[in-house]
Amino acid sequence: MCQKECCGNFHRKCQHFVKLYETGNKKDCGSENCGLSAAHRHTARNCPCPRVYGEDRRILSLIQDRCEACQTAAWAAVEHHSGRIY
Helix, strand or coil: CCCEEEEEECCCCEEEEEEEEEEEECCCCCCCCCCCCCCCCCCCCCCCCCCCEEEEEEEEEEEEEHHHHHHHHHHHHHHHHHCCCC
């Protein structure tokens, strides 16, 4: 699978990578069965080869806490369990 380079933050508590931006750099996998590769051999319009880029992740910051989505979900669980609204 061909890949696009992207940069983002990695959150250690929840193990999530939060993508901030894509650099525009692409890596060709060289596979004949990848629809995005220069080595792709099929010429039919309905070729079943995947045409989706994978992510080549570059970590900019290693954050010790949870990501924002996980923090929001954790507070929602506390509110639901206790009946309080924070």
